[in-house]
Amino acid sequence: MDPTTSSTKKKPAANRKKLDTAVDDDDKEAPLSSCGCFFCAAREPDARVRRAALSAFFRAMPRSDDSSHVLVASFVWNLAMSDPDDPELPSAGALRCMALLIARALDDDAGPSWLRRHQNVYIPYYAAHVIGSYTIRVPSLAALAVEEGAVAPLLGLMRGSMTWVEQRVAVRALGHLASYDATYPAVARHADELVPLAMHIASACLGRVYAEFLAVSPPQRERYHRDLLTRGLGGAETENRKAEEWASQLQCWSLYLLSCFAFRDRRTHGLVCRDAEFLNDLCRMWGGVVNADSPAGAGLMRLLCRSRVGRCSIVACPRVVDSLCSLSRSSDDWQYMGIDCLLLLLDDPVTRLRAANIAAPCLVDLAELRCLGPRKNVGDAIARSLLQQQQQQLDNYDDTSPQNLSQEAELAIKNLWVLKIERKEREEAMSLDELGKRKALAALKKQEGNEKFYTGDLEGAMASYTEALELCPLKRRKDRVVLYSNRAQCRLLLREPDAAVSDATRALSLPRQANGHGKSLWRRSQAYDMKGMAKESLMDCLMFANRWWFEEKKGSGAKLPYYVVRMINKQMGAAWLFADAALRSKVVNKDGDVDGDGGGGG
Template sequence: MDLNCCNKKQLNKKTSSSSSITIDEEEEPSCYNSSFCCFFCAIREPNPRLRRSALATFFHEMPHRDDQSHVLVMSALWSIAMNHPVDPELPMAGALRCMSLLVTKALADPAWLLGHQNIYIPYYAAHVLGSYTIRLPALAGLAVEAGAVAPLVGLLRGSMTWVEQRVAVRAIGHLASYDTTFPAALRHADELVPLAMRVASTCLDTVYNQFVGVPPDEREQYHRDLLTRGLGGAEMENRKAEEWASQLQCWCLYLLSCFAVRDKTSHDLICRDVGFLKDLCRMWGGLVNGDSPAGVGLMRILCRSEVGREAIAGCREVVTSLCDLSRSSDDWQYMGIDCLLYLIEDLNTRRKVMEAAAPCLVDLAELRSLGARRKLGDRITKALLLHFDHEVKVGGEAERAIKSMWDLKVERKKREEVMPKEEVIERQALAAIKKQKGNERFWSGDVEEAMVRYTEALELCPLKRRKERLVLYSNRAQCYLLLREPDAAISDATRALALARPVNGHGKSLWRRSQAYDMKGMAKESLMDCIMFVNGWFHGKEYDERRRRAKVPYHAARMINKQMSKAGLFASLATSKKIKTKPGNYDGDDDGAGDEREEEIGIGSGSSMSGLGLPTILEEPWSRRAKKGLDG
């Protein structure tokens, strides 16, 4: 091999910037006795034919040699695969087969992991396999031909640690997402499906008990190095551990979703475990994994099959969680709505879920669109009123909710369509007077009377006057909030947000619903609404002055800090101090001046705190291609 050898300065410069792992610098590397130097000499060879030949020779020999510099080669391969996942040169030269053999070697010979810095190699090898299979089916097929599936399954079993499980399930998920390579994963379905379910349910406990909850000086050193690349202290390690724990859970759910989409028999395996379904509705990915639909993505797929609908409809806790998601500002709100619609459109599951689902969906019946979904409110109305005239009445909250929607969306709509224009104008004027009287009663302290006036105004206000009705619902939600009726406040705030343009774009309604969810102890939903409220504070058209000051309202900052401590992935595992407040003292209940343009009662002024400090994903985003394939 006629290759130019790296000198020591170039070698050290190349490795120090990409890895915290070090090698002995006293020995001068040689192209003929150091695999590390041969790899980098080969990768820099300008002649394509010679480069391919040298790389092929290197990858063929690497698994059969024991060299202290292997870990540096793996770190470099990791960086190359992350930055150039569609470049076929290294995979075609044998890199994927080399990675598969290295993982197999680690699983078969644990003693080998104790030599040099080989403990890092399985992680890097599985990560390289996952990075090269994330975009191109051809490279995924090459990984299957290289025998990657079996060793990856071995890592997912927990043969090493949760760190290796994360990259193993990531790679298997990529292989399971293509038509051409899914059969290779399907051959392991009897093991992979239960295994992914178990890891998804237990991984947060595992990461907390084995890393986050352990004093820094007692943590696995190679875990610390991989998490932060040698930068940052314990706080950065904890943030990255939370991020990785979320990714491990979400990739397990993604793998299950691949099976659920492509193999209907897997629905039986998943739905047989009621405990897993209950765990599933609590898997939301956290704030660090916003691109993943997490638990609701899998539930939505299950709701497309009869087996899945029967299992979900039979678990009240899961149905309740779908209702809560549907009345939230979460990015995956539409998935919660879809799940509920699947359940009530199926006559076999309709009666089981109507009591919980109907009141929730009625609040959303005036949605015009949600993202790319057009006329969503019409679909909700049609589904709820299915067989309304002759189905057996079950009584309770569901029947009352559907009856109110019939009166609003059918009877009242018909009346207003034939109503003379003069009468419409008169009713609109009367509604404005009622609203003004309601505002006066509210500011004088008579909240109950104000609520009555707002209700009368809603009965008069024409359905086409969406903005005026939005304000009335939002103001009435504030009345319910002060009367300590959070369920009614959530219902009215949701109706206001359904009328908003864009949907969920009315700041005061978001803040009021956030407080109502806080009263009910629903930290995640409260947090989502509060974050959306703060986003509107800085980016809404009417908030130029506030945006220039660039300060988060104090009451909103307090609410976010409070709910983040409760809604975090490790919240139920960590021991934290609870801040006690006086009875009835909720963040931001002391409202300031009203908005004169809408004559709406206020939400508070507040000041201070310039940032939220929310963690963000620093590695790779969730695969948009994969998400598109499963959500459609």
């Protein structure tokens, strides 16, 4: 998946300057009346003549020096972005030309002086972007890029030889090349360097972009960065917004490159998992509202969980497993990836026990999920994995062994057994009359709980809701949604956020559409806010706002409640892509004062 956002297609420049280029003396295919201008060659109606002229130009361009070369690079970039499947320019030598231009920029002797001439500093960015755009969908063009020597120059840019702007498009292009069977080996030859480098970029890029761009006052920013970000349109606000988008893409594309390695060669899992701090950070790397289509850290985490090395490394870091639990109990689009990871850990006999001790209380809340996106019977899969753990525990129980389940995990699994096995069997054996009586008693207990709630007896209300849940037939899912949600509200008011998250999650797991109960979303958002979990609170709040706006209040013209807007604003600031970077960037000056950041928040 490429998280590239669509760019505006630019028309060819009106002033098509003649380029001072030379054609090889031994070029047999050169057109008889060629003036050496790229734009003249590009509009030549005769395909054979056009191809020969373009080939001659692309061969000469890296060895010549002309002020118009930046226009050519920009124009080729526009063509590549608008029609990346068109092989005409790549087959005429455009990819080799772009690779040579990058190599020229990276040359230790000639590069710095060449970049300072004309507007050549823009060319490496356009050149790497051209390679990435032409290799995005067509394997044959990717193979051609490798044949033309694109890997080494892109690797040079990815090392950070220039700036983060060029690094962004270089890692994008390498990710495309690593995604095809035919071209992966050419990238994999550099795995020992690329894997740690991509990990470093994913971890450090947000801080780098913040320090080198957002925290700098607009007049002091690199001029060509500002031009590339905004295409000459918009001021500092537009620059900040685009810089945030590009930084997110740089992180997502670095993770995508790592995912290509992890998917194709499990031996690279050891390289990734060697850094425990990177694993701790991985679950917090997310596309967010900037790149919502990218699975980011969650996607790589799931790939790592498919190998024994990855699973053992992950369970050795309790914070990582805890992060997966938080993702599983969220309304994030990648919630199912968190569940998949936890199930992979539980299904491995080597990692099962350590994973269950952390994850069991969380997963029990999800045991009644029916569908989650395209996945069916998610809750049943969770129950099978956890009850398998219980059976293994019973078969190998030793009350002196430190390898037994923790009391919390053991209690959670026992409650799951009662819910999914014992109670289900008991209710299936009941007559319709008896089930009807239990339903009526549950309704009375619910009413009793409501009355206690409105008189301020929160603990009494919670006890009544608990009794109602024990009486209410399992098939009465809608009734149980309300009971769990009401109990979550009591726990919120009693300042018990962990228990409130648990009850709200159970309520959100019961509807046919997961996360489809508005009040429970709002209550879990508040509970996550109490816990300081800004991302999870934001996702629930946005989901609640979406349901409120498009379903409950559709056509009424009512505005979103102020308390929801306030929560979104609060969590957008706390979950802002650069929030951690901004916090780390604060330094104490010589007088002992704290210098703040110069950028804007979400």
